[in-house]
């Protein structure tokens with residue numbers, strides 16, 4: 001409680017609008033945080049499109065972020081594919097609709113479970129990683145050191161990471177979808193003879209462009225948000241080493257929450273365009 | 277002599293033997309909220325001059341050099357580096373100026389994700405220079421040799437001791453052969469022998485490249501060896517300045533306190 005109070009006191013700076021101080025502390029914090037994050041995102045767009053471009057660093061980060069998450073994403077996606085199939089099967093059997101199993105599983109995986117699951121796992125792994133890494137760079141003055149050596153640290157550290165997560169999470173999600181479907185196929189196979197061709201034929205026959213495209217588009221936003229929040233929390237890390245832990249922690253919490261919020265928005269938009 | 281008006285015992289400044297002013301600080305003020313760190317700080321440093329800044333822990337020495345390099349914004353006063361007011365510089369100009377300044381962080385601030393070699397390469401990669409790959413390699417090895425750590429070239433910072441990190445940080449800030457060096461406690465935490473070697477290295481840089489430096493240090497041996505002039509910072513003001521001998525024999529208890537061990 002004490003920490004919170006100090007924070008709000010600190011925030012009563014003249015820059016903020018006068019009405020802010022009339023609101024409850026929690027709301028104040030939320031609004032200020034949202035404003036700061038938005039400004040941070042604004043700065044990202046400002047700097048991302050101006051040269052010099054840090055291509056090398058983007059590639060390196062993409063490797064760190066993408067390649068090193070492959071096994072985790074792959075394993076969880078596989079398990080979810082298997083479990084989802086095994087769980088759904090009895091119900092469908094009861095209604096004599098077992099033949100619909102591949103179609104049902106594939107739609108739920110591609111539309112919803114794949115993207116959101118991968119995004120959540122990445123929010124945990126990548127978001128916390130970025131938050132902790134930048135946080136410790138901040139408190140050990142590495143960011144200052146970079147600035148002093150004539151490098152724009154925002155560009156070198158933040159922009160590259162956000163671009164990498166924005167590009168890598170869709171790829172991870174697509175891969176996750178594929179592996180989950182494969183898991184599902186194996187699960188179906190244990191219950192009865194079905195060939196891979198037949199299974200995937202059924203999957204793709206029932207999949208529509210309007211199932212795939214919006215689902216992929218939203219993963220770009222998930223990726224952006226995970227990178228953005230991780231960087232924001234890390235870059236603004238305070239209170240020494242303790243702050244590093246806090247940054248990592250709140251990066252995961254906020255990024256995961258935002259993934260769900262974005263998902264909610266995405267479903268409204270797809271519905272609006274009649275894709276549901 | 278306006279720059280020393282309200283400070284107590286100021287001794288002869290003897291600046292004639294050095295070149296043009298590199299840093300000109302007058303009436304510098306910096307506060308963090310209610311914490312008034314620098315209240316009225318004045319200092320001029322000329323080309324080729326080594327100035328040691330003494331002061332109690334927490335009195336604002338690190339804040340001072342962070343203001344000089346633009347990491348912190350000062351509240352009032354003027355601060356000119358290479359003849360330009362830091363406050364008025366645009367991003368690009370500031371980056372350009374920083375390329376001419378070497379900064380040794382108190383905390384070393386090595387890049388954790390890079391090896392020692394990459395740490396030293398980083399400033400070279402980020403700045404325009406006309407060195408070939410071979411020359412860069414040679415320069416890095418030479419700098420590491422200067423600080424006696426050539427054997428650590430492929431280690432990660434996490435594998436180094438505190439003193440080793442300090443020396444790597446020093447080597448990293450020297451690779452660009454800066455005209456102005458800002459050392460934040462370069463010898464703290466080193467054994468006396470290594471500390472002496474580092475002090476010698478700092479002197480050598482001064483002679484070889486005619487570098488000016490601000491050296492923040494509590495190490496009086498280092499100060500004695502490297503300083504052309506010492507400045508004592510008390511309560512955010514340049515309280516006293518002069519050569520080592522001058523300050524050593526001064527009759528002011530506050531200044532005297534720093535020299536106690538030297539009296540015997």
Ligand SMILES: Nc1ncnc2c1ncn2[C@@H]1O[C@H](COP(=O)(O)OP(=O)(O)OP(=O)(O)O)[C@@H](O)[C@H]1O
Nearest residue numbers: 308311313331332333334335336337338339340382
């Ligand atoms: N970023 C900052 N935000 C708020 N206060 C700060 C900040 N940096 C420094 N200070 C305050 O400024 C004062 C001077 O700090 P500084 O780091 O310059 O001390 P110092 O003279 O270098 O001490 P030391 O010899 O222990 O390194 C301290 O009281 C510190 O609390």
Ligand SMILES: [Mg+2]
Nearest residue numbers: 337338382460
């Ligand atoms: Mg300090």
